[in-house]
Amino acid sequence: MEELPIKPQDNQTQDQDFSNINLRLLDLSDIDDYMVWAADDKVTQFCSWESHTSKEVAMKYMVDFIIPHPWFRAICIDDRPIGAISVTQKCGSDSRRAEIGYVLGSKYWGKGIATRAVKMVAAEIFFDWPHLERLEGLVDVDNIGSQKVLEKAGFQREGVFRKYFIQKGRARDAVVFSLLSTDPQAKLLV
Amino acid sequence: MDPTRISLRPFKLSDAGDFFSWAKDERVTHYLRWNPIPSREEALKHIKEVAIPHPWRRSICSDDHSIGYVSIRPESGSERHLARIGYALGSEYWNQGIMTVAIKMAISSVFKELDYVVRVEALVEEENKGSQRVLEKVGFQKEGFLRKYAFNKGKIRDMSIYSFLSGDKIL
Numbered sequence: 001m002e003e004l005p006i007k008p009q010d011n012q013t014q015d016q017d018f019s020n021i022n023l024r025l026l027d028l029s030d031i032d033d034y035m036v037w038a039a040d041d042k043v044t045q046f047c048s049w050e051s052h053t054s055k056e057v058a059m060k061y062m063v064d065f066i067i068p069h070p071w072f073r074a075i076c077i078d079d080r081p082i083g084a085i086s087v088t089q090k091c092g093s094d095s096r097r098a099e100i101g102y103v104l105g106s107k108y109w110g111k112g113i114a115t116r117a118v119k120m121v122a123a124e125i126f127f128d129w130p131h132l133e134r135l136e137g138l139v140d141v142d143n144i145g146s147q148k149v150l151e152k153a154g155f156q157r158e159g160v161f162r163k164y165f166i167q168k169g170r171a172r173d174a175v176v177f178s179l180l181s182t183d184p185q186a187k188l189l190v
Numbered sequence: 191m192d193p194t195r196i197s198l199r200p201f202k203l204s205d206a207g208d209f210f211s212w213a214k215d216e217r218v219t220h221y222l223r224w225n226p227i228p229s230r231e232e233a234l235k236h237i238k239e240v241a242i243p244h245p246w247r248r249s250i251c252s253d254d255h256s257i258g259y260v261s262i263r264p265e266s267g268s269e270r271h272l273a274r275i276g277y278a279l280g281s282e283y284w285n286q287g288i289m290t291v292a293i294k295m296a297i298s299s300v301f302k303e304l305d306y307v308v309r310v311e312a313l314v315e316e317e318n319k320g321s322q323r324v325l326e327k328v329g330f331q332k333e334g335f336l337r338k339y340a341f342n343k344g345k346i347r348d349m350s351i352y353s354f355l356s357g358d359k360i361l
Contacts, residue, residue: 093223093341133346134338159334163309163355166271171308180338 018111023073023120026066026081030074031059033081037105046143047103048167071125075104075117082108085117087125087135096133098125102149109145118153119185126181133181138164138174150177154185191252191283193291198248198260198299201241205249206234208256209241212280218258221318222278223342246300250279250292257283260296264307271308273300284320290327294360297328301356308356313340313349325352329361 026034035058037043044051052058066072070089074081083104090097100121104114126132137155139146151157155177163171179186201209210233212218216226224240227233241247241259250258258279264270275296279289300307312330314321326332330352339349 096341096346097339156337158336159351161309161311161333161351162331162353164272166268171271176334176336178337 018077018108018113019116020077021113021116021120022076022079023085023117023124024076024079026062026072026074026084028059028062030081031055031062034058034062034074034084037083037103040106042106043103046140046146046167048165050168071128073121075102075113077108077113083114083117085114085121087121089129089132096131098129098132098135100135100137102146112152114146114149115152118149122153122179122186126186135179135186137177139177140167141173141175147175147177153179154183155179156183191286191288193287195252196288196291196295197251197254198292198295199251199254201237201247201249201256201259203234203237203242205256206230206237209233209237209249212257212278215281217281218278221315221321222276225343246273246304248296248299250277250288252283252288258289258292260292262296262300262304262307262310264304270306273304273307273310275310275312289324293324293328297354297360310354312352314352315347316350322350322352327361328354329359330354331358 035052035055038052038058038061041051049061052061069086072084072086075083075085083102085100085102087098087100089095090099100118102114102117122135125135137150138161139150141160147157156179158176158178161174161176164174165172207230210227210230213227213233213236219226227236241249244261245263247259247261249256250260258277260275260277262273262275264273275293277289277293279292297310300310312325314325316335331354333351333353336349336351338346340347
C-alpha cells in the first residue's frame with residue numbers, strides 16, 4: 001500500500017491551549033518575542049507602522065512608544081507575548097471615545113485569539129476608564145480577518161470612511177466599528 | 191434672495207456688527223461647538239481670536255455683508271489630509287439655497303488652496319435635517335451613523351458622517 005504523505009505538524013503550537021491567554025505589560029526583556037511579529041511584513045501589512053528592521057529599531061519603538069503608552073498590553077500564551085493590543089483615547093472634548101488596535105503573530109491567526117483578547121480588553125477598559133462611552137475600531141477595507149474579529153467580539157459595524165488614513169503612502173478606506181459602554185458585550189467577562 | 195449674489199472671503203474686524211447680528215441667535219449656533227455671541231465686544235473678540243487666525247474660515251457674504259460662515263479645519267501632522275467642515279447661516283437666509291451655494295464654493299476652493307487635503311468630512315446630528323439636505327445637494331456622501339461619537343455642550347451625541355473627497359464631483 002502506498003504511504004500517503006503526512007502533513008508536517010507544527011509542533012510548537014500543537015500542544016498549546018489557545019483558550020488561556022493573558023494580557024500584561026510589555027517590557028524590554030520581551031524584545032525577542034516581540035520581534036517575532038513586529039519584524040514580519042505579513043503581520044504589519046495593515047499596521048500604521050513599518051516592520052522593525054532591527055532589534056535596535058524595535059527597542060527604540062518600545063521605549064519611545066509602547067512603554068509610555070497609556071494602555072498597551074502584550075497578548076500572551078503561557079506568559080510569552082505573541083501579539084499586542086492597545087487602546088488610545090482621543091484628545092480634548094473627544095476623550096469619551098477611544099480606538100482599539102491589535103496585532104498578532106501570523107502563526108496564531110485563525111484561532112480566535114485576537115477575538116478573545118478584544119473581548120477581554122472591551123470589558124476591562126470601560127472599568128478602567130469610567131468616562132469612556134465609545135470604543136471604536138477602524139479596519140482597512142481589505143483586512144477581512146480583522147473585521148471578523150470585531151464582529152465576533154460584538155462591535156457594531158457603522159459604515160466605511162473613504163480615504164480615511166494614509167498607510168504606507170496610499171489613502172485607504174476604513175470600516176468603522178464601535179462598542180459602547182452600554183452595549184451588553186462591554187460587560188461580558190471572558 | 192438670489193443665491194448667485196453670495197461670495198466667500200476671509201473675515202475682517204469690520205465684520206463685527208454683521209457677525210453679531212446672526213451669531214447672537216441661538217437657533218444659528220444650536221448645533222455648533224460655540225455658544226451665541228452675547229455682545230458686539232465679544233463679536234469683535236471672536237473675529238480677532240477665532241475667525242481670523244483659523245486655518246480656513248470664510249465669511250458667507252451678501253453684498254459684502256457677513257451673513258454666515260464656512261470653516262474647514264485640517265487635522266494636525268500626519269493626519270492633515272483629513273479636514274472637518276463646519277458652517278452656519280443667519281436664520282433669515284435659511285431655506286433659499288444659500289448654504290448649498292456657499293458650501294459648493296468652499297469645497298471647490300479648499301482643495302486648490304489646501305492641496306494636501308484629500309477628505310472633507312461633516313458630522314451632523316440626526317435631527318438636523320436641513321443641514322443633511324445641504325450636504326446631499328452639494329454631493330457629500332453619507333458614510334454611516336456613529337453612535338455616541340461627539341461630545342458637545344454637555345452631551346454625548348450620535349452623529350451622521352458625510353464626506354467629500356478631492357476626486358468627488360460637486361453636484
